[in-house]
Amino acid sequence: MKSINFKDLKSPLFIAWQINSVCNLECLHCCEEAGQSIPGEMNREEIFNFLKQVVNLHIPYVALSGGEPLLHPYFFSICEFLRKDNISLKVETNGEFIDEEKAKKIAQLRFRSVQVSLDGATAYSHERLRLRGNWNKVVSSLRILIKEGVNTEIVFVPTKFNIGEIGQLIDLAYSLGVYGVYTGKIMRIGRAAQNWEILCPSEKDYEYFFKSLNEKIAHYDGRMKVYYYPYDVLEELKYRLKFPAASLLVLPNGKVKLIGPLPFICGDLKKDTLEQVWENYKKAWQNPKVIKFAKEVIAQPRLLAEANRWREI
Amino acid sequence: MNFTEHVKIREEKFGAVIFETLREKVFVTNKSGKEILNLLNQGYSLEKIVDSLTDNYSATDRQIIKNDVVSFIEQLKENNLLISNSITQ
Structure with a gap:
């Protein structure tokens, strides 16, 4: 078995789909600046036209996020459609809208996983970061999902407010019975870029973080997955300039973004077929404008603030 | 022999992609x-x-083919893509 070149693939291997922009929370570190719906979000017909193409192109894996995906009126219809064709499905949620009935439905549909954001081992730090969030509700949702046998993961974003709680959070995750805990450096995009000074942990904070994290990784080895994503947003961008991912990032309005940290749009699923968008995506990574801007972003990280001001290429 | 739950296989011009979506x-x-x-x-x-x-590669010795198939299957198992009770299954 050998290594992969994304250009050789007939279609993406993964679709990260922000199905809506609406969210009940106003997290200080939200990459998408979610809150209100954005103009032109895909309607039912456009959504199912897109989904049929996902199935026909044999795309094996889809992740739904938002906004808050459970607030989408067709959330379960979308999930049922994808799972009917045995497409792996991950849902990234703030965990505020999961009750027993929904957890049962999710369990029946056998999602790959439900990934719940829990940004603290205590209500205080979680709710300080996730404005209007309810830590108790999220922990209760985790319990319900796990009780129903759903493969459940926790995502934790370290910030000045919560970085000291990583060890406690991993212990909590284990006591709840989650499949895994995922963490990585905070991404300087969207609202996180606007709040960078108050959010970004210091080097000393990170030293403590990695020490605790590595202790917990060793402690739970073989019992629970604890995964640290090793790239920050700029390192990821540098890497992707050389090795673009075999994936597409679909926005709620059907536009397709090249990658989170760059503002470039390489297609519109309301007008273009998914196949066309995939070809555009492959070409876009060689577009001099893209390469030039990406290098500028790497040299001047403040330009990451442009990430959500979309530009067509 | 069965593929593990989260394994997805897609045919491509060059062969195939195996995607273990859980990991x-x-x-x-x-x-x-x-x-x-x-x-x-x-x-x-x-x-x-x-x-x-x-049958398909009549010019190739059966034992050579068998060695290649066993090696390929072992790789699938080592990467937790395939499960079986025994190699002869």
């Missing part, structure tokens, strides 16, 4: 690998896979 790991194989994957998917045993490939 988010991607593997790539050539056209011969794709043929073996197809036969595994149809529930063929090791011996039946070797028979089928020997």
Whole structure:
């Protein structure tokens, strides 16, 4: 078995789909600046036209996020459609809208996983970061999902407010019975870029973080997955300039973004077929404008603030 | 022999992609690998896979084909892509 070149693939291997922009929370570190719906979000017909193409192109894996995906009126219809064709499905949620009935439905549909954001081992730090969030509700949702046998993961974003709680959070995750805990450096995009000074942990904070994290990784080895994503947003961008991912990032309005940290749009699923968008995506990574801007972003990280001001290429 | 729950296989011009979506790991194989994957998917045993490939590649010695198939299947198992009770299954 050998290594992969994304250009050789007939279609993406993964679709990260922000199905809506609406969210009940106003997290200080939200990459998408979610809150209100954005103009032109895909309607039912456009959504199912897109989904049929996902199935026909044999795309094996889809992740739904938002906004808050459970607030989408067709959330379960979308999930049922994808799972009917045995497409792996991950849902990234703030965990505020999961009750027993929904957890049962999710369990029946056998999602790959439900990934719940829990940004603290205590209500205080979680709710300080996730404005209007309810830590108790999220922990209760985790319990319900796990009780129903759903493969459940926790995502934790370290910030000045919560970085000291990583060890406690991993212990909590284990006591709840989650499949895994995922963490990585905070991404300087969207609202996180606007709040960078108050959010970004210091080097000393990170030293403590990695020490605790590595202790917990060793402690739970073989019992629970604890995964640290090793790239920050700029390192990821540098890497992707050389090795673009075999994936597409679909926005709620059907536009397709090249990658989170760059503002470039390489297609519109309301007008273009998914196949066309995939070809555009492959070409876009060689577009001099893209390469030039990406290098500028790497040299001047403040330009990451442009990430959500979309530009067509 | 069965593929593990989160394994997705997709045919490509060069062969096939195997995507283990739980661990988010991607593997790539050539056209011969794709043929073996197809036969595994149809529930063929090791011996039946070797028979089928020997019929298709008549110029190649059966034992050489068998060694390649065993090695390929072992790789699938080592990467937790395939489960079976025994290699002769």
